[in-house]
Amino acid sequence: MKRHKNQNEGATLTKSEMDVMQRLWDAAAPSTVKDILDRYDEPRPAYTTVATFLKILCAKGFVEERKPESGKALLFRPSISREDYTRRVMSDVTDSFFGGSVKSLVSFFVSEEKIDAKEIQELLKLIQP
Numbered sequence: 001m002k003r004h005k006n007q008n009e010g011a012t013l014t015k016s017e018m019d020v021m022q023r024l025w026d027a028a029a030p031s032t033v034k035d036i037l038d039r040y041d042e043p044r045p046a047y048t049t050v051a052t053f054l055k056i057l058c059a060k061g062f063v064e065e066r067k068p069e070s071g072k073a074l075l076f077r078p079s080i081s082r083e084d085y086t087r088r089v090m091s092d093v094t095d096s097f098f099g100g101s102v103k104s105l106v107s108f109f110v111s112e113e114k115i116d117a118k119e120i121q122e123l124l125k126l127i128q129p
Contacts (some may be wrong), residue, residue, distance in 0.1 A: 011060050011061070011062075012089060012092075013057075013062070013085075016053055017053055017056065017057055017060075017062070019040075020036060020050060020053045020054060020057060021057065021062060021063075021078060021082075021085075022082075023036045023039040023040070024036065024063065024076060024077060024078045025078055025081070025082040026039065027039070027077075029077075030066065030075035030076060030077040031075065031076055031077070032073040032074065032075060032076070033047060033050050033051050033054065033073065033074075033076075034047070034073065036050055036054075036076070037050055054076050057076075058076075061079060061080075062078065062079060062080055062085075063076050063077065063078060063079060064076070064077055064078075064079045093105070106123075
């Protein structure tokens, strides 16, 4: 796989980039542009649109590309896992908006998202030893 500059540290994904990444993360193997397009519901974006986003994602360091052993279509795969990206984004949100306090983050969601008692009990089960 051709690895582009690892610029993804600190970078975030746009909604359209995230749409492409979701399809790559869901794939079991490296994918062509056509493979990725086939994972979209109708109406699908244009081939060139997905190819452009893959080029951007490669430049940002989120995706690696390689030439296949046979055929012409480039193969793409994520260079960061969904879990690692989620962890990094949540850490950035916690630091940027809540002064690094997970308690403040959770408090925000409890008050703003109207978490019900059942969900609070489920959360407590997750954090209690």
